[in-house]
Amino acid sequence: MGYDTLTIGLDAGGTSTRAVLTTGTGECVGFGVGGRGNPTSSGVEIAGDGVMASIAAALAASSATLADVSVIATAMAGQRIGDEEGAWLMARLSAEGFAGRLVFESDLAATYFTGSAEPFGYAIVAGTGACAVRIEDGSIAATADGLGWLLGDRGSGYWIGHRVARAVVRELDHAGPRTALTPALLAHLGITAETARREGRLQVLDQVVEALYALRPIELAALAPLAFTAADAVAERILHRAGAHLADTLAAVLDGPGPVVLGGSVLCRDSPVRDAFVRRLGAAADGLDMRPVVDGAVGAGLLALRAAGVAVSPETLARLSGSLAGMR
Amino acid sequence: MGYDTLTIGLDAGGTSTRAVLTTGTGECVGFGVGGRGNPTSSGVEIAGDGVMASIAAALAASSATLADVSVIATAMAGQRIGDEEGAWLMARLSAEGFAGRLVFESDLAATYFTGSAEPFGYAIVAGTGACAVRIEDGSIAATADGLGWLLGDRGSGYWIGHRVARAVVRELDHAGPRTALTPALLAHLGITAETARREGRLQVLDQVVEALYALRPIELAALAPLAFTAADAVAERILHRAGAHLADTLAAVLDGPGPVVLGGSVLCRDSPVRDAFVRRLGAAADGLDMRPVVDGAVGAGLLALRAAGVAVSPETLARLSGSLAGMR
Incomplete structure (x- = not known):
């Protein structure tokens, strides 16, 4: 032990799960990655395995056990899960000695608190799906x-x-027009471009x-990703329309200046999507402080601290971000 | 017996199957309806039941048995089915005494030959899906x-x-704008319109x-159907865009004047879809003779006759249409 308070924030996603172990001051003392952690898309067995693996890896770096942890905050996509629906995870945690409190939070909140500890602001996540919150x-x-x-999910990775x-x-x-996306998709699918037809239709289309x-x-x-690498007019148009849709989604929740935390692979890097996003926002972007983040791990840690009664501040966020960055 | 040649045309759809029993001159001597007949959407057991029920009903009106039938032509959506893939149906037919030849045809061809026996023309079907052929x-x-x-399937029932x-x-x-589609859909789904919110979102939206x-x-x-009955600006716009998409689909196969057989529930009746369809075709509609049909039963019968070596003519089509109309 040796810690006053220990909390775990879980950023449980459809492809991987991150666990952040922190002290009551926001010092990260353990970080671990596990497999898929969303029970809606993966089922409770696989999601439970992913979550428990991430926790075990985070605890391995410290001298603590699950019995020392007072609060676990799980951030995930989908409807917030109540106590009853969370039983699948509590059972797994209890079996490993956890006797604290388990809370569930939105993945959007975890994204937000990864980039901001201020009480007012915005988050927009564009990964497989797309969603904005105030x-x-x-x-x-x-x-x-x-x-x-x-x-x-307009403008999301699925949409693109x-x-x-x-x-x-x-x-x-x-x-439709000729596009570099066609040879790219055929290669992706392992289909050979041929010109044979049946009933006037290219057989490669059927394939x-x-x-x-x-x-x-x-x-x-x-x-x-094919749209990002094809770089022809058809692909550019798709990316520009995605950016415009994402701007409209953010605009729907705007209500004054504040930080905008950008999450998900579609928006978190410079690209034609981001360019079109900013262009479409136009004057509405004034007073918005755009902050790209790579995932919601830090925010999940902050949500766990908050659930444990810690008053989180920009300093807490900076401490958690800095100490976590040193662990991964 | 008492007939020279007997053939059966099957119009096998995703919701019902029609069987048309004809003599070699195109005289319809039996008509029957069965359940779902498409093995792709229903599985071979259910599709086999639907097809066999339609055949039994068609034969019941005559003194013939399956042993008297020389050719069965099955028209259905999806890729044309070769001998091997048709084994599921041949087994059922053989068990009932069928010793003739089984052929498969496109549902688009059955639609076409329901409205035309001419060798050149067009068919467009807009039901659940949408497709045009020359x-x-x-x-x-x-x-x-x-x-x-x-x-x-742009402009199809699914699309709408x-x-x-x-x-x-x-x-x-x-x-998006307020629309009469919203109360109509809520009623359709049995959801009560309420104004409670969670995280700023209407709970009725989640429902x-x-x-x-x-x-x-x-x-x-x-x-x-909600779009056809709502009759507000949002619904009208959906129907107009559907009609324009269907016109573009037909235009893609146009190559001179000819009959256009219109199949499927979306296009076969007067509606804003049909209006927009004709308007969008514009000058391209000149020389096109639009012929709505309710299903592909007559065409399936004609395809069966053709497969039996009968030279089908507009007179054959008229005889089959007229005699079938008297039986249903």
């Missing part, structure tokens, strides 16, 4: 989009990948359609 | 769209239903999103 008094006060691949797929099938169906329907729709998000 | 020398020479709900769903969630997310994701995506096609 934070007031440290809590989510407004939400825009985040409606999933079928109904929303879906447009890539549609641009290619439209070219092969002679209904592409069959290969794409064999995926779960959400897996089209994996095609988004 | 017929040359009696066979499909060009195809446009028909790429399925995720990648194409998906736009209905998106218009509603956008209104509830404060990202709608949850209800829609509980459906298989293709089931959104069932929401298309």
Whole structure:
């Protein structure tokens, strides 16, 4: 032991999970990465494995055990999970000696608190999905989009990948312009470009359609990188429209100046998406302080501290960020 | 017996199957309806049951048995099925005494030959999906769209239903205009409109999103009728855009004047979709003879006759249409 208070923040995502072990002053004393941690997309068994692996790795760096931890805050996408729905995780934690309190938070809040400890501001995450929130008094006060691949998530990785797929099938169906996305997608799918036809249709089109329907729709998000590398007019147009959609999503929650924390792979780096995003915001971007972050690990740690009754400040955030950066 | 040649045409769809029993002159002597007949969407057991039920009903009106039938032509959506893939149906037919030849045809060809026996022309079907073909020398020479709900089918029933769903969630997310589609969809889903919020979001939006994701995506096609009855600006715009998309799909296969057979529930009746379809075609509609049909039963019968070596003519089509009309 040797610590006054120990908390764990979990940034539990669809592909990996990060655990941040901190003292009551926000000093990070352990960091670990595990597998998939979202029970909605992976099931409670796999998500439980991912979470527990990340916790074990974080604890391994310290002399502490789960019995020493007073609060665990789990940030994940989807509806906030109440005590009852969280039973799958509490059972796993209890079995390892955890006797503290388990709370669930939105992944958007974890993103926000990774880039800001101020009580008012905004976060927008554009990864596989896309969602924006306004934070007031440290809590989510407004939400825009985040409606999933079928109904929303405009400008997200899924949205971009879906447009890539549609641009290619439209070219092969002679209904859209020629694009560098087509050879890129064929190579990605391992399909050889041939000119044989059946009923006036390119057989390669049938092959592409069959290969794409064999995926779960959400897996089209994996095609988004093709738009970033193709760099022709069709790809640029997709990226510009994505940026404009993301700006509209953020604009829907704007209510004055403040920090804007940018999360997710689509917005967190310089790209035509980010350019179009800023351009579309126009004058609305005045007074907005854009802060890209790579994930929500720091924010999950901050949420855990807050749940433990610690008054978090910009200094707490700086201490947690700095000490975590030294551990990964 | 008492007949020289007997053939059966099957119009096998995703919701029902029609069987048309004809003599060699195109006289319909039996008609029957069965359940779902597409093995791709229903599985071979259910599709086999649907097909066999339709055949039994068609034969019941005559004194013939399956042993008297020389050719069965099955028209269905999706890739044409070769001998091997058709084994599921041949086994069922053989068990009932069928010793003739089984052939598979496109549902687009059945639609075409329901409205035309001419060797050159066009068919466009807009039901759950949307696809257009050009017929040359009696066979499909060009195809446009028909790429399925995720990648194409622009202007189809699915396309319209998906736009209905998106218009509603956008209104509830404060990202789109108010529309009569919203109360219509809430009523359809059995959700009560309430104004409670969580994290700044209407809880009714969460309910709608949850209800829609509980459906298989293709089931959104069932929401298309809401657009036809809502009759406000948002709904009209969806229907107009659907009609324009369908016109573009037909235009992609146009190559001179000819009959255009219109199949599927979206285009076969007068509506804002049809109005926009004709308007968008503009001068390209000159020389096109639009012929709406309710299903592909007559065409399936004609395809069966053709497969049996009968030279089909406009007179054959008229005889089959007239005699079938008297039986249903």
